[in-house]
Amino acid sequence: MLDILAGRDRETFENWLKAHPHIEMVSRDRASSYSSAVRNALPKAIQIADRFHITKNLLDVLKETMKSLMPQVIEVPASVVLDVKQEVSIVKQRVKKTAKPFNVNLLK
Secondary structure, three states: OOOOOOOOOHHHHHHHHHOOOOOOEEEEOOOHHHHHHHHHHOOOOEEEEOHHHHHHHHHHHHHHHHHHHOOOOOOOOHHHHHHHHHHHHHHHHHHHHHOOOOOOOOOO
């Protein structure tokens, strides 16, 4: 069943659920007000988190975990930066030496 409610608050949702007691499963977002509305109106209903919100929950936890494990500042020594610039320059020179002229006439 799909419906558009007059509001996004817990009370509106809970009243709607109470008017539809045959519902067995509810797919909802992460809002705690929706969770409590389902619990109050349909205590036996199974609550399902949609794919977007499961992924969002996972990414939030992963982000916090990485922040706790990584230093706030990662310093890259100047010598490494210079080495990378030198490597890029060498690759560009090699490409110029090996590249053959390429001419395409699309109007033929």
